[in-house]
Amino acid sequence: MLSQLRELIWQDWIWFPEGLGWADLKDHDGKVYPKLTDLWAALPIALCFLVVRQIFERTVATPLASLLGVTDKQRFRAAPNPTLESYFCKVSKHPTQSCLEDLCKQTGCSVRQVQRWFRQRRNQDRPSKVKKFREASWRFTFYLLAFFAGLAVLVDKPWFYDMKQMWDGFPKMPLLPSQYWYYMMELGFYVSLLFSVASDVKRKDFKEQIVHHFATITLISFSWLVNYIRAGTLIMLVHDASDYLMESAKIFNYAGWRRTCNLMFVLFAAVFIVTRLVILPFWIIHTTWVYPQTLYAPFIGFYFFNGLMFVLQCLHIFWAALILRMVVKFLPGNHIVEDERSDKEETESEGEDIDNGRKEKSKNGHMQNGHTPLNNNHSKRE
Known part of the structure; x- marks a missing residue:
């Protein structure tokens, strides 16, 4: 039954235009x-990337962080408290006002003490600045090298200048050694990102990053199988x-620069x-979605490939909105750019300012009970 299912899945008419198929x-x-x-070559390459990354972060990124003065602030660890720890891990990192009052009764602590405990405990889980610096340094190194490698692979190819030529002779387009290594390195890198996702810095767009x-990975693998390699190399170059x-x-x-x-x-x-938002949708996606329909009747593989392209494009629009919001924030006041996707470490003074401000509101009649209100989300964007 499995063999029959496999034969059905890999039917020529599903993945290729009429008259073409795997035999080509x-x-x-x-x-x-x-x-x-x-594609199996991507797995050992991904493992190599993980090893090289560890070596790079220890021998290059860490000394560079020290040279640039990137240091971690001293963090106060939350005192051991089984009741608060259980609530923090199983219920919420940001207790509501009613839950805060219950926790005060259970622990015998004041509202301010419970607030401070949760603030310190949240800070413990946040990645250090040095860790974020090392991760950014590694990704910068790969993306920079990958971008220039992609340019080297494509700069002498006719479809780099006339994208319609990516369909000339499809799918009977021989594989070049440079295309092979460019593809395997890119695929191996993104596989390594999935392997390291548990230990990497988690940002607010974590789910979107996983989808991306x-x-x-699916787009690279599929474009390899059906020989959409010319389009794939252009797409990877645009991203890098x-x-x-x-x-x-x-x-x-x-580094504070x-x-x-x-x-x-x-x-x-x-x-x-x-x-x-310009080259990818209006040039590349136009050439993979609109132009092929003048050459071939649409087929399932055509819809599958372009469906993945539309998923990526939606993510690009989402991230573009975050980017523009950051630009709007820092340009008028000339403030430093802050990543909208990350949590900023909370300080004691920040917490006390929030508490004092809410006490003032309480005095003015905005709050009805005698306790200091607790914000459900003290975290700021980084």
Whole structure:
């Protein structure tokens, strides 16, 4: 039954235009074509990336952080309290007013003491600045090298200048060694990001990042199988064009280089909008969605590939909105760029300012009970 299902799934009419099929991708006359088994190479490459990343962060990123003066603030650890710890882990990191009063009764602590405990406990779980610096340095290095590698692979190809040529001879387009290594490195890197997702810095768009990684891995793998490699290399280059700029802005942000950070972020925002909201949809997706319909009747594989492209485009619009919101925030007042996706570490003074401000509201009749109200989310954007 499994063999019958496999045969049904891999029918030519599903993945190729009428009259074309898997037989067209068999090696012949010294010409090599992509194969399913090639994708297994991404797994050892991903493991190599994980090892190289550990070495890079210890031998390059950490000394660089020290050289640039990136240090972690001293954090006060929350005192052991089984009752509060149980609530923190099982219920919520931000107790409501009613729950706060219950916790005060159970522990015999004041409202201020419980608030301070939760603030310190939340800070314990937040990644350190040095950790974020190391992660940004690693991604910056990869994206920068990948971008120039992609340029080297594509700069002498005719479809780099005339995208309609990505369909010339489809799918009988021989695989080039440079395309093979570019694909495997990109695929291996995104697989390594999935492997390290549990230990990486978690941001507010964590779910969107997971969707992006899965969509990217599926898109790269599928485009390899059906020999959409010319389109795939263009798509990967467009993504790498702005990613290294964002990581560089983070690096300068953590180092406290305010003006340089702002400059890199503005440059990143401009490149992101041009590549992700102009070039990708109006040039590349137009060439993968509209133009092929003038050559072939639509087929399932055509819809599948472009469906993944539309998923990525929706994520790009989501991130573009965050980027524009950050630009609007920092340009008028010339403030440092802050990543909308991250939590800022809470300080004791911040917590006390919030508490004092709410006490003033209470005195003015805005609050009815005698306790200091507790905000459900003290965290600020980083």
